[in-house]
Amino acid sequence: MRIKRTTPSSGISRRTRLIAVSTGLVAAAAIAVPSANASDTPTTFSSAELKGVSGSVLKADVPGTAWAVDSETNRVLLTVDSTVSQAEIDKIKRQAGDDAGAITVKRTPGTFSKLIQGGDAIYTSGWRCSSASTSAAAAASSTS
Structure with a gap:
């Protein structure tokens, strides 16, 4: 067959x-x-989380840092000068806790310096104002 x-x-x-x-x-x-x-996939952070991270950077109180929320990347851009050590960056991230992933660190050469202090004139939209020093602002808020 x-x-x-x-x-x-x-x-x-x-x-x-x-x-x-x-x-x-x-x-x-x-x-x-x-x-x-x-x-x-990148994690997205809410505006409340980004505000909390910004507050954490402020609470860490590390000199030589500047930060702002980057609306394009939805992250907190932390710019650090040459005086900031890796240990200090780690301190900031620990302060941010679970939302530390929202921080993008950018190093910049040189050191930051204050160009304005309490009482200096600030001009905006045709108006003159003056900046308040941190201690003066704290004293004013505690007396009211």
């Missing part, structure tokens, strides 16, 4: 099967890869 072959034996058919199998494997790999890297 002779059995008829059900799969074609020509070279074109084998290549077609090989391409189909290869395409299936590539598709399976493409589906699996994004789920494996799901933890690499």
Whole structure:
């Protein structure tokens, strides 16, 4: 008895099967890869969390630092001068706690210096005002 072959034996058919199998494997790999890297997606922080992180940087009270919320990256950009050590940066991150991931550290050469002090004139939109020193502002708030 002779059995008829059900799969074609020509070279074109084998290549077609090989391409189909290869395409299936590539598709399976493409589906699996994004789920494996799901933890690499950036965490988004709420405005309340970013405000808390900014407060944590202030509480850490490390000289040679400046910070602001970067609206493009939704992170707190912490700029540190050359006097700030890695231990001090770690102190700031510990102060921020679980939201320390919201801090992006940028080093800058040189050192920061104050260009304004209490009582100096500030001009904005045609109005003149003066800056209050930290101790004067604290004294004014404690007397009211």
